[in-house]
Amino acid sequence: MEQSKARITAIGSYVPDKRMTNFDLEKLVDTNDEWIMQRTGIRERRISEPDQYTSDLCVSAAQDLMRRYDKSLYDVDLILVATTTPDFIFPSVAAIVQDKLGISSSVGVIDLSAACSGFVYALHVAQGMVASGLHRKVLVFGADTMSKITDYTDRTTCILFGDGAGVVLVESETEETSFLAYHQGTDGIGGAHVYLNGIADKLNGVELSNTGNIVQNGREVFRWAVRNVPEGVKAILEKSSFTTNDVDWFIPHSANLRIIEPICERTGIPLERTLYSLENFGNTSAATIPLSLDLGIREGKLNDGDRILIYGFGAGLTHAGLLLNWNLHPQVQLPEAK
Ligand SMILES: CC(C)(COP(=O)(O)OP(=O)(O)OC[C@H]1O[C@@H](n2cnc3c(N)ncnc32)[C@H](O)[C@@H]1OP(=O)(O)O)[C@@H](O)C(=O)NCCC(=O)NCCS
Known part of the structure; x- marks a missing residue:
């Protein structure tokens, strides 16, 4: 079989x-x-x-x-x-x-x-x-x-x-896989740098008047991401037979352009080959990468046959990336202009 x-x-x-x-x-x-x-x-x-x-x-x-x-x-x-x-x-x-x-x-x-x-x-x-x-x-x-x-x-x-x-x-x-290589990492010690307050505080006996909101130490998240994401990108490429030159599109999590820029610099993938959705949608957490993928399609940048590297990072602190061979089913229509 x-x-x-x-x-x-x-x-x-x-x-x-x-x-x-x-x-x-x-x-x-x-x-x-x-x-x-x-x-x-x-x-x-x-x-x-x-x-x-x-x-x-x-x-x-x-x-x-x-x-x-x-x-x-x-x-x-x-x-x-x-x-x-x-x-x-x-x-x-x-x-x-x-x-x-x-x-x-x-x-x-x-x-x-x-x-x-x-x-x-x-x-x-x-x-x-x-x-x-x-x-x-x-x-x-x-x-x-x-x-x-x-x-x-x-x-x-x-x-x-x-x-x-x-x-x-x-x-x-049976013919082809979209999945070429994967890498992940967790630094649970940095959990306090970005979290949702409320439930955990209640479990710990702390009464807060302002609960159920995201709390973050932006600077720490920034530093951690700029250090860890380029290392993760390197690790994915080492696990595959490809180099940064073989990556048609890099799609890091759209947290902030000022995080993406140094990540690009450190990985050696130019910003021109990067797709992000933050300018008009902000940081949509788990949605940023699929929104960036679809934006790339709608803007005529991302095409079947492209090799793309997606990389998520955030609360946990966690990070994970995939190198993908982008080839949708031939019956898929281009989206209507929005
Ligand atoms: C949040 C973030 C934009 C702040 O930028 P920063 O350059 O680190 O700014 P700082 O926190 O050092 O603040 C600098 C100054 O701007 C002020 N400031 C903060 N937010 C401000 C705002 N919205 N408007 C105007 N001034 C602001 C600060 O009070 C500070 O003033 P001070 O120097 O008088 O104390 C940045 O740290 C960031 O994007 N971090 C990553 C966060 C993230 O992506 N989280 C999600 C993880 S998936």
């Missing part, structure tokens, strides 16, 4: 309609467009409606995928949702998505919590499931509604985050 190979066959994405510009933030906190652009490269973000949750964003992203890849998702046998802003702690977002999309009740559903590294982790799990023959057709979401855990009185964090969702379909086939 031929061994299964895991291939990314289709993609979809979604961002909410509501925009929050730097000028809107000037009205909320003591900041200004110039400072935000210079320190982050972020111009605006999309914000979900009060009754619009991560599962809603996932469903819209999957509907976008279905418009472009005219195949039924009914027989998907595993749904993975990378998110740290689930609608509820339980039931999982993946279970809600199964219901809303009308996918067969024989599907498995898992939420996966690895913050901004989550989409890469979920893709890695999907690859393992499909290549091992345990699953045949896996939907992998990276989705977050960061605005719901953002403190809009904290100028050091509220300027960064936005909401969005992306999804890819990983299918079993």
Whole structure:
């Protein structure tokens, strides 16, 4: 029997309609467009409606995928949702998505919590499931509604985050794999540098009036990422037979342009061969990488046959990257212009 190979066959994405510009933030906190652009490269973000949750964003992203890849998702046998802003702690977002999309009740559903590294982790799990023959057709979401855990009185964090969702379909086939090499790392000692306050504090007996918000030491996260991501990129390339020159597109997590620039410098991949989604969407956590992939397609930059290196990093502290051979199913249509 031929061994299964895991291939990314289709993609979809979604961002909410509501925009929050730097000028809107000037009205909320003591900041200004110039400072935000210079320190982050972020111009605006999309914000979900009060009754619009991560599962809603996932469903819209999957509907976008279905418009472009005219195949039924009914027989998907595993749904993975990378998110740290689930609608509820339980039931999982993946279970809600199964219901809303009308996918067969024989599907498995898992939420996966690895913050901004989550989409890469979920893709890695999907690859393992499909290549091992345990699953045949896996939907992998990276989705977050960061605005719901953002403190809009904290100028050091509220300027960064936005909401969005992306999804890819990983299918079993015999001809070619999309997955060329993987690398991961964790520094749990840095957990306090970026975390969600509230639940853990309650477990530790600390009463906080301002709970359920993201708290971070931006400088520490910055330093850690600039040190660890280039090393991770090097490790992935060493595990494959490729060099930086063979990478058509580098897609680091869209945390901040001022983190991406030194990462590019240290890896030797020029910024011109880098895709990011932060300028118009901000840091959408687990969604930044699939949003950047889809933006690259929509802008006519990313094409089938390209070799791409995606690299997520964030809370944990965790980081993970994949070298991918980008070859969607030939039946996939180009997206309509937005
Ligand atoms: C948050 C971040 C943009 C701050 O940039 P920075 O250059 O490190 O800025 P600092 O925190 O050193 O602050 C510099 C000054 O700007 C001020 N400042 C902070 N936020 C500001 C804002 N939104 N507008 C205006 N001034 C601001 C600070 O109070 C400080 O003033 P001071 O010098 O008078 O004390 C940056 O650290 C960062 O992006 N870190 C990574 C965070 C991240 O990506 N987290 C998600 C992980 S996935």
